[in-house]
Amino acid sequence: MLTVTVDGIPLHYRDVGQGLPVLLLHAFPLNGSAFDAQVKALSGRYRFILPDHRGFGQSALGQGPTEMDRIARDALALLDALKIGSAVVGGVSMGGYASMALLREDAGRVRGLVLVDTQATPDDEAGRARREASAKEVLEKGVEPFVQQLLPKLVATSPDSPVGREVAAMMRSTTPQAMAAAQRGMALRPDSKDILARYAGPALIVVGERDVITPPEKARQMADLISGARLEIIPDAGHLSNQEQPERFNEVLDRFLASVAG
Structure with a gap:
């Protein structure tokens, strides 16, 4: 098992594939395996760095609220440990909040930005x-x-569908303590409109057409803040569009990453 220790806390991650480094930060209350469909389809062309946030998956939980800048600093420490100077940074929902926090921490490390079903x-x-x-x-x-x-708010399809059962299993693998710490950390996050307005790099904004938590108008607001951002709305997807409609999502992500890789 691959781990990096940050401030005494062992954090699990996966490092899969080759090519342009792509750091993906998972949604609440899931773990890095939420990106399995992206890894399976695209790791022949891109190097995916997939951490489990504190308390999720196989990572230990630290003290106090799991704030978004804490997740961002953990991710930067992981890039340092892997000797990766810059990467495409992306995240779904809470992972999007952490991606924007990372952009605030060190914009020079962000080669491209992918914000999925977030605000x-x-x-x-x-x-x-x-x-x-x-x-x-x-x-x-x-x-x-x-x-x-x-x-029922995370997936547009039935909670008893294959993706619903997959998401539920990930949720059930998370401890109450980790869920509470992340909820309290998300409550403390700042407004990120200013940092998006200053960002000058390539950006992809993705949202599920049927996302009821961060609906398409939230995605349009972010896209409007970033000059040249691409906005993609995934049909028949809820709040976890990368898991619910992976083929369509992977097409959109692949096209963006290819443009960044040059």
Whole structure:
């Protein structure tokens, strides 16, 4: 098992393929295996770096909220350990928040930016309160009630579909402590519109047509902030478009990565 230790916390990652380095940051409350379909289709042309965030997958959980800049610094430490100077940086949902935090931390490391089913705006007061309530509930009642509540919002198809069962299994593999820490970390994230407006590199914005958590208008807002950004709307996909419609998503991602690789 590949691990990198950051501030005493062992973090698991995968390093698969060859070519242009592509760092992908997974959604809440999943893990790096959420990108298996991308690895299977595209690792012959690109090198995928796939960390499990703190507390998710096979990575240990640190202390306090799992803030987005913490995930970003973990990812930068991983790139350092692999001696990768710059990479295409992308993320889904929470991974998108962390990607924008990484851009704020060190824009020079970002060769291209991929933001999937995410948003640049922070939680408002009501949103932060909902996250805190959710964190307390999962700590008190365990993961299963949270899975039943969130899963229908993550996938546009039935929760009992193959992708629904795949997502549910990843959710159930996560501890209540990790879920609560990430919820509290997401609640603390800043507004990222300013950093996107300053970003001058290539960017791909992707959103599922049926995403009810961060709907297409959120994606359009991000695309409008970045000069020359590509916006792609994936039909018949919800909040996890890379897993729900992988063939269409992979076509879009492959086209973008090929343009960055030159």
